[in-house]
Amino acid sequence: MVSTNDRRTAEGTEPEPQQPRHYSEEQILESVSPRRARKLLEATLAGGFRPEEDPARDNVAAGEGHMLLMPSVLGEWSGIKVATVSPGNPQRGLPRIQATYLLMDTATLSVRAFLEGNSLTTLRTPAISAVAADHLAPRDARTLVVFGTGPQALAHIEAFAVVRDFTEVVVCGRSPEKVEVAVEHARGLGLAARAGDAQDVRSADVVVCATSASEPLFDGALVPDSACVVAMGSHEPGARELDAALMGRAQVVVEDAATALREAGDVVLAIEDGTLCEESLVPLADIVTGAVAPATDRPRVFKCVGMSWEDLAVAVGIVEGSENDDV
Incomplete structure (x- = not known):
């Protein structure tokens, strides 16, 4: 042998x-x-x-x-x-x-x-959000409102500053000390920044939700029709950062419909509330390839949960x- x-x-x-x-x-x-x-x-x-x-x-x-x-x-x-x-x-x-x-x-x-x-994760999550924002946000977007003060909130500010020329960043959070750190982070990137609250979505061109909240962060009726909203803080079907009213009036873009229906509480709960229908979900790939055009008469919401690819x-x-x- x-x-x-x-x-x-x-x-x-x-x-x-x-x-x-x-x-x-x-x-x-x-x-x-x-x-x-x-x-x-x-x-x-x-x-x-x-x-x-x-x-x-x-x-x-x-x-x-x-x-x-x-x-x-x-x-x-x-x-x-x-x-x-x-x-x-x-x-x-x-x-x-x-x-x-x-x-x-x-x-x-x-x-x-x-x-x-x-x-x-800190790198790829704001990157996929920025892909969506670059296609969905107004070309002349100037005001970015960010909910959250953790690593993802800071990384989203940096990633979004590359796709639009923001003249103001507004940071909303529960801890004044952490909000101030996030404001200083934005200023360190050369952006004018200040602390704010939920009412600031009235004048927002882009809103980023990067929190661990399980209930809506603001009244969706305040969001202008011209705005783009990115929600990435939750990947659990029972938690949401956006209310059903906003999801119902917006064009809702997701990474993948089946994934969103399993994991995205913002989507799942809005469907349960009867304001959103499964068939209206738009895959991000269709926006990127031009198969579907971004809406111009209502807010655009991108809900992501993070995917393996x-x-x-x-x-x-x-x-x-x-x-x-x-x-």
């Missing part, structure tokens, strides 16, 4: 397996700018990928929270994000959401990279490490 080692010697030495690279938060944020992340996602949709092809994320109860398993395949690359959500962690001095990403080549399913998952598209951009900021 010929041993495995003898066979390898007779047939030629097999190549040493490639060692996976590890990407820290700092390396991830240095590798891909918010602008490039947006363009990576937009190019994926414009290239014909349909988010409905993505597997549904698996939600597993654990402890006082849950684990999320998010696999995806895009051509020669495959990957999975393992994320955990533990609501009590902030009181422990720990992040509410923690995550790790494994990137593999599709041909052999060998792991090529491990990426710190929270920073990947978004993590994969940005992770590939990080690993491929292009120095060119264009796709």
Whole structure:
């Protein structure tokens, strides 16, 4: 009998397996700018990928929270994000959401990279929101109203500042201290900024909702017909940031209808309330490719919950490490 080692010697030495690279938060944020992340996602949709092809994320109860398993395949690359959500962690001095990403080549399913998952999420979520806002927001948008003061709120301010020339950013939040930090963050980007409240949506061109709220943040009737609203804070069917009245009068754009009907409380609850119908949901891919035109006579709402393909598209951009900021 010929041993495995003898066979390898007779047939030629097999190549040493490639060692996976590890990407820290700092390396991830240095590798891909918010602008490039947006363009990576937009190019994926414009290239014909349909988010409905993505597997549904698996939600597993654990402890006082849950684990999320998010696999995806895009051509020669495959990957999975393992994320955990533990609501009590902030009181422990720990992040509410923690995550790790494994990137593999599709041909052999060998792991090529491990990426710190929270920073990947912080990068890709505002990037998909910015793709939507770039297509749905008024070209002359000047006022951005942001609900929330956490990492996603700050990242959305940075990502949205690239797609429109805002002259004012208004930050709304429960903690005056955290609001002031967010205001200073916006000012550090060269934007005029101030603290505000729910009434400021009256003059908003773009509204971003990036909170952990389970009830509507403002009266949807106050939102101008010309405005674009992005809600990304919830991925649970029983929680919403936007009221049913706004969802009913708006053109509602989602990453994928089936995903929204499973996970987006803003959509699910508005349908239950009878103001929104499932058939009216517009896939973001149709907006990007021009198959459906943005409405001009009513608000445009983009409700996102985050999908696996978004993590994969940005992770590939990080690993491929292009120095060119264009796709």
